[in-house]
Amino acid sequence: MRPPEPARLSLNQITVPTLTLPEAVEACVRHGIGAIAPWRDRVAEIGVDRAARLLRDAGLRVSSLCRGGFLTASSAPARREALRNNRAAIEEAAALGAACLVMVCGPPEGRDLARARDDIARGLEALVPHARATGVRLAVEPLHPMMIGERSAIVTLDEATELAERFDADTVGVIVDAYHVWWDPRLDAAVDRAAGRIAGFHVSDWLSPTTNLLAGRGLMGDGLIDLHGLRDRVERAGYTGLIEVEIISDEHAKDDPDDLIRRVVQRFAEFV
């Protein structure tokens, strides 16, 4: 398969967690990377206005802002606070010119999984007017089922797309993150179904053995995911936008960031 255009590479900031946003931006420029996905906590460290200026001055595109979501709180005050927080995230995404706001939808509280899923749908419904008015696309990210207890009751791409389909495609899309969805026997059909809704494509790799449920991802090429096959499918579904490299890893967090980014660029060309 032909390698992806190098200009499609976007560095998700959590891949180099020891860097501040200004440092990560400088590193992108140094390595010829044209896009980045910042995290809100790192944006907050310098303020959203300064972050927006920094990104603009560096000429970086913003593939996404990480992240909104967590819409499953059951108490009324906690739900109100979650909506307030998500509206703030929407405004930050707009200010940064992010292509989308990643939505990690939240875990079930207790044993009622159907209720958690309903709460997520109602939460999105409440946020859509603000997203539409601000021109920010909400991108529902299905997470690997092993993360259901802490992060997301939305665990398959089909489910995320079904949720997104309640709204217009310009306002609510989905993220296809290879790490979260590669195991799914229905993946091909799910990607096809998501056509027109794919707001982002994220890559890393699934290591065997995987011993860390949250921060055990591998560099592309070090694991079991057929990233070529998945990119092909995603492109056939019409997505030709930025590809985020998002390696959440306690191990790689110890690497020298420049050395890691060099390998990211190489692996992107070879395995994505």
Added chain:
Amino acid sequence: MRPPEPARLSLNQITVPTLTLPEAVEACVRHGIGAIAPWRDRVAEIGVDRAARLLRDAGLRVSSLCRGGFLTASSAPARREALRNNRAAIEEAAALGAACLVMVCGPPEGRDLARARDDIARGLEALVPHARATGVRLAVEPLHPMMIGERSAIVTLDEATELAERFDADTVGVIVDAYHVWWDPRLDAAVDRAAGRIAGFHVSDWLSPTTNLLAGRGLMGDGLIDLHGLRDRVERAGYTGLIEVEIISDEHAKDDPDDLIRRVVQRFAEFV
């Protein structure tokens, strides 16, 4: 919901991994448990004939034998060895009077997940005549997607049922293990579809947080799984057989076995 009949409780031996099979059998008798699911390595310690006699003399039913499978080896000699080993497992299951042989189908070797799934189908096909001749039901167990790299390319109940449907229902069924399938947004429909194929129902609980991918299960009631709802669905699908309590847990392995079994019996009545 009405508690399940106590006589439906079967103790999967791995719940009390410090006990030998004779010790586990004695513990079942002591606690009034009428069924057990032994593991092959523990059967081998005393030999299958002695194990069969032991179980018969104790009046215990055998809900399953754990386990066959691992059908994804790519080299011809490794495939032959896997089939030989599975045929031996089938004979052991017959000798023990096990209601089924649990099949953990094996992980992908490398990045070709579709091939692994094909290999599994071909492996089952090769084993079915022996299983049929011996009167042993093969029970395909879909495993949680976090175990795909080491244990099973079959990760959803739907996929397991689709695989089983290639064969007659008396020879190839599926296991519904709550821990492996509870997260699935299609679970209800998948259980319905598995009607007539359900060869076993296994229970434990999903803890939040889960920090151990292989041995981090909880006692029923300690986690997020709606076991009442799942039992109801499984029973509506026609399965009213034994219910295996299978708590694979490095933590509970340290408990006093008698104390743990007492809690298993209580939790079974309350949460299953």
